Amino acid sequence: MQTEYQNLISLAQTSSELENLRIKLLGRNGLINQLFSDIKTLPQDQRHSYGQDLNALKLFFEQLILKKYKTVRSSKIGHSKIGNSSFGIPKLGHLHPITQTERQLNYLFHRLGFSVYDGPEIETDEFNFARLNVPKDHPAREMQDSIFIQEPNILLRTQGSSIESRLLSAEKPPFKAAFPCRVYRNEKVNKSNHFIFHHYQGVAVDKDISLKDLIGTIDLMFKTLYGPDVVVRYRCKYYPEVEPGLGPDMQCFSCHGKGCSLCKGAGWIEMGGAGIIHPNVLKKAGIDPKVWRGFAFGMGLDRWAMAKFQITDIRTLLGGNLAYKPNEK
Amino acid sequence: MKLIYSHLKTFLPDLKIDPNQLRDDLALIGHFVNSGEKIDDDFVFDLDIKVNRADCLGYYGLARDLSVLYNLPLQITNYQLPFTNYCLPITVTSPDVTRVQALKISRLDNTKPSPDWLLRFLKLHQVNPVNLLVDLTNYIMFLYGLPCHAFDTQLSTDHLIWENNQKYADFITLDGTKLKLAPDTLMINNPNTALSLSFLGGQSCAISTNTTETIIEMAVYNRSRVRADSRQLKTITEASLRLDKELDCQSIPLAFAHLTRLILDLNGGRVSSSLFEYYPQPVSPPQINFDPLKPSLYAGINIPKDFSFNILKRLGCQITNNLVTPPSIRQDLALEEDLIEEVIRFFGYQKIPTNQPISSAPLPDITPKILYLIESLKDKLTRLGYDEIRSWPLVSTPLNSATVVATQNSVNNDYPYLRQSMIQSLQSQLDQYQRLKLPQPQFFEIGKIFYKQHHRFIEKYALGIFHPDPNQLQKDLKTLFPTHQVNRQDGYAEVILDDLPCPSSYQPSLQAYSAYELNSQIITLDANLNLDRPKPAQKLIKKYSSLIDPRLLWQIQLIDVFHDPKTKLFRHTLRLSYFNCNDKTAKSTHLKTFKLSPSRSVSEK
Numbered sequence: 001m002q003t004e005y006q007n008l009i010s011l012a013q014t015s016s017e018l019e020n021l022r023i024k025l026l027g028r029n030g031l032i033n034q035l036f037s038d039i040k041t042l043p044q045d046q047r048h049s050y051g052q053d054l055n056a057l058k059l060f061f062e063q064l065i066l067k068k069y070k071t072v073r074s075s076k077i078g079h080s081k082i083g084n085s086s087f088g089i090p091k092l093g094h095l096h097p098i099t100q101t102e103r104q105l106n107y108l109f110h111r112l113g114f115s116v117y118d119g120p121e122i123e124t125d126e127f128n129f130a131r132l133n134v135p136k137d138h139p140a141r142e143m144q145d146s147i148f149i150q151e152p153n154i155l156l157r158t159q160g161s162s163i164e165s166r167l168l169s170a171e172k173p174p175f176k177a178a179f180p181c182r183v184y185r186n187e188k189v190n191k192s193n194h195f196i197f198h199h200y201q202g203v204a205v206d207k208d209i210s211l212k213d214l215i216g217t218i219d220l221m222f223k224t225l226y227g228p229d230v231v232v233r234y235r236c237k238y239y240p241e242v243e244p245g246l247g248p249d250m251q252c253f254s255c256h257g258k259g260c261s262l263c264k265g266a267g268w269i270e271m272g273g274a275g276i277i278h279p280n281v282l283k284k285a286g287i288d289p290k291v292w293r294g295f296a297f298g299m300g301l302d303r304w305a306m307a308k309f310q311i312t313d314i315r316t317l318l319g320g321n322l323a324y325k326p327n328e329k
Numbered sequence: 330m331k332l333i334y335s336h337l338k339t340f341l342p343d344l345k346i347d348p349n350q351l352r353d354d355l356a357l358i359g360h361f362v363n364s365g366e367k368i369d370d371d372f373v374f375d376l377d378i379k380v381n382r383a384d385c386l387g388y389y390g391l392a393r394d395l396s397v398l399y400n401l402p403l404q405i406t407n408y409q410l411p412f413t414n415y416c417l418p419i420t421v422t423s424p425d426v427t428r429v430q431a432l433k434i435s436r437l438d439n440t441k442p443s444p445d446w447l448l449r450f451l452k453l454h455q456v457n458p459v460n461l462l463v464d465l466t467n468y469i470m471f472l473y474g475l476p477c478h479a480f481d482t483q484l485s486t487d488h489l490i491w492e493n494n495q496k497y498a499d500f501i502t503l504d505g506t507k508l509k510l511a512p513d514t515l516m517i518n519n520p521n522t523a524l525s526l527s528f529l530g531g532q533s534c535a536i537s538t539n540t541t542e543t544i545i546e547m548a549v550y551n552r553s554r555v556r557a558d559s560r561q562l563k564t565i566t567e568a569s570l571r572l573d574k575e576l577d578c579q580s581i582p583l584a585f586a587h588l589t590r591l592i593l594d595l596n597g598g599r600v601s602s603s604l605f606e607y608y609p610q611p612v613s614p615p616q617i618n619f620d621p622l623k624p625s626l627y628a629g630i631n632i633p634k635d636f637s638f639n640i641l642k643r644l645g646c647q648i649t650n651n652l653v654t655p656p657s658i659r660q661d662l663a664l665e666e667d668l669i670e671e672v673i674r675f676f677g678y679q680k681i682p683t684n685q686p687i688s689s690a691p692l693p694d695i696t697p698k699i700l701y702l703i704e705s706l707k708d709k710l711t712r713l714g715y716d717e718i719r720s721w722p723l724v725s726t727p728l729n730s731a732t733v734v735a736t737q738n739s740v741n742n743d744y745p746y747l748r749q750s751m752i753q754s755l756q757s758q759l760d761q762y763q764r765l766k767l768p769q770p771q772f773f774e775i776g777k778i779f780y781k782q783h784h785r786f787i788e789k790y791a792l793g794i795f796h797p798d799p800n801q802l803q804k805d806l807k808t809l810f811p812t813h814q815v816n817r818q819d820g821y822a823e824v825i826l827d828d829l830p831c832p833s834s835y836q837p838s839l840q841a842y843s844a845y846e847l848n849s850q851i852i853t854l855d856a857n858l859n860l861d862r863p864k865p866a867q868k869l870i871k872k873y874s875s876l877i878d879p880r881l882l883w884q885i886q887l888i889d890v891f892h893d894p895k896t897k898l899f900r901h902t903l904r905l906s907y908f909n910c911n912d913k914t915a916k917s918t919h920l921k922t923f924k925l926s927p928s929r930s931v932s933e934k
Contacts, residue, residue, distance in 0.1 A: 093711030094842040107837045113691035122786045137553040148737040195740040212629025216686035236359035236674035238379035244670035265364035311846045319720035321847040326884050
């Protein structure tokens with residue numbers, strides 16, 4: 001019997017066949033139980049060893065069937081289905097954390113009357129630097145190391161402001177546009193640093209644009225991302241493409257401004273840059289700075305997305321081990 | 330740039346502000362404080378000084394800003410020095426020299442140790458003390474932001490030449506490093522020996538405790554020259570970080586006289602030459618037309634006219650009617666907008682209200698329509714169950730070598746090419762998901778692909794999709810692109826979006842999704858439940874999901890229902906995936922969960 005059923009088990013092709021065999025052998029009315037019930041017909045001195053042998057046989061078949069289960073295909077009855085919509089539960093798709101963040105901001109800026117703009121990732125020195133008031137030997141170039149396609153004039157854009165310089169040249173004011181974008185800098189890739197960044201930038205050009213318009217707009221952006229209780233200060237900060245320049249700092253949420261290891265003792269975390277567009281930038285785009293004034297702002301999205309989704313390694317965001325629970329929104 | 334609170338009082342003796350308040354105020358006027366540390370009874374700040382404010386790479390420049398902010402008198406001492414008639418035989422042949430002052434000091438006693446205050450100052454600035462004379466040159470550099478140098482004239486002679494290198498192949502620095510020199514490197518030499526770079530001294534004439542005679546110099550150069558030399562030699566020093574910016578030539582006499590005075594007072598010695606001065610083309614500061622109403626217009630709040638003029642005067646500007654001449658130390662003030670920024674930053678950015686965003690009146694839509702297409706496709710794909718990925722656009726192998734766009738200095742030499750197809754990125758992502766044993770990955774990416782065509786660089790938006798079931802992929806593609814033929818290969822498909830018609834508008838929708846960082850393989854286990862009748866999948870999944878920690882449970886699926894005609898029971902097979910845990914935890918959770926069910930069997934997938 002052992003040999004016979006051992007063969008049958010090894011030949012089973014489906015889980016239903018295997019299940020049938022299991023029930024036949026090990027079920028309540030199965031063979032093993034029938035053999036157990038025969039124990040009372042045996043002489044007293046033989047019952048102990050008989051019982052031991054039967055237990056060993058039972059264990060043998062249990063283990064064999066369990067092992068075989070791993071290799072057979074499931075049988076299907078009725079509406080069973082593996083995969084995308086198991087038994088009527090659809091798999092949910094998910095947007096990437098960066099896309100979610102961009103949409104949140106696009107939604108806000110759409111309500112503020114902004115368009116969304118775009119520009120090339122392979123950029124020229126002209127649009128990436130020169131038109132942004134950063135001539136060739138300007139120290140500000142040190143702030144961003146470039147990845148070149150053809151040094152020195154063709155590179156992967158290092159900042160979203162390259163889209164700004166294209167927008168200013170292409171469109172006639174007044175206009176308002178936001179541009180989520182990917183930028184590239186020659187930086188070592190490690191847990192907290194990457195050569196690809198995601199920026200969110202925006203530009204508004206009209207008559208009589210002021211820092212008050214800019215600060216109010218950025219503040220709304222921060223409240224959208226961080227909630228109404230976020231504490232942000234606005235201070236003077238230098239960027240070559242704006243004047244006056246502006247830097248928003250968020251109060252460190254860990255120490256509330258006192259200084260800690262997270263904010264490296266500063267009490268505040270720098271959150272990007274902004275300002276009134278430099279007149280040289282407007283002039284290079286053919287816009288008369290005596291008539292038109294504009295503001296520009298930009299911030300990085302990666303660290304925000306990492307904090308929100310509790311991602312500890314920036315590399316996860318790009319082609320890494322980021323995944324989504326199939327049935328969770 | 331380090332800043333010792335107590336040392337600010339060199340220029341601001343009346344400074345009494347609380348150091349924490351000072352830290353905040355410095356940031357508000359444009360000098361972000363990276364960190365602040367209390368050391369003994371003093372405070373040391375680490376400031377982030379921007380490239381346009383080279384004047385603030387010294388205490389003098391920062392003190393000038395603070396004197397305006399706090400309306401405190403600035404203490405400056407103009408030292409008078411006793412020169413002799415001896416003219417130093419110095420020559421300047423380089424066109425990269427803007428201004429030099431130099432003089433000779435003899436009968437020095439450089440064996441004297443540096444005083445404690447100087448040693449402490451240098452220590453807090455993370456500079457090693459060397460000897461008294463060298464320490465004083467470093468001190469003055471930090472004080473005024475103007476580098477200076479001393480030559481031991483017993484080694485260098487008095488015959489110094491500022492020139493662009495034409496004859497020296499190598500240079501040995503103060504610490505013995507040999508640098509390979511390029512032609513035109515700006516140097517200070519004597520007729521026979523390379524003595525110094527513009528930003529770094531040389532070993533051949535280094536100051537030691539034996540030095541008794543020295544020529545000290547302070548100079549400003551063509552910053553582009555210094556920058557080029559420093560980068561070519563791959564050598565950056567505190568001096569080069571200052572000299573490669575716009576420095577103020579007019580501050581040289583003040584700083585140089587202070588250095589000389591300190592040397593005479595502390596090292597002993599006497600001035601033994603006249604002052605060598607080279608300043609062939611003094612630069613006149615610009616005269617800027619300034620409208621005092623403009624700060625209000627730019628800020629969006631009322632800033633009184635008088636305030637504007639007051640601030641500019643306190644900054645050292647000369648004002649005649651509305652014509653403003655900035656002080657030479659402020660090389661960054663060249664336009665009216667620069668002056669406007671000065672007024673606003675001292676008035677206070679923090680006074681500008683934060684609750685009045687730009688008018689929401691819409692302007693003509695200038696959104697490229699392809700962006701609408703992209704967003705609407707993303708919505709459709711997620712509704713079909715696809716997850717969005719984002720990946721590197723750099724790949725290791727090109728699909729077509731003739732048209733591939735290569736980077737010249739990729740961050741990773743293994744990935745030098747810009748992708749020519751989204752499928753290249755999807756394949757890498759699938760490899761990663763397979764390593765993680767992610768069950769049934771199904772994902773997409775919309776991004777750029779790149780190629781060369783007729784010497785032009787072309788980039789286009791493309792959609793790449795992966796589904797493990799090619800038949801399902803085919804169905805989904807028909808749903809997404811009913812009239813467009815899409816090429817697919819196994820479970821992959823790619824569509825160039827630039828070729829497709831775009832919607833004329835799009836309303837951004839807000840949906841929040843979760844995402845997880847997987848730090849280990851997903852562990853998948855099965856469990857069988859024998860029930861007297863079939864149960865709806867949702868009920869079973871909901872029941873057992875609630876029993877398992879969501880921080881461990883990735884997914885539950887009902888994958889099979891088998892009706893045993895003999896027992897009349899329905900065997901429901903649940904497949905569970907666990908994440909971010911090890912085998913042991915997954916199995917023990919699994920067994921613990923299914924001990925609660927009436928009958929069970931466990932198998933591992």
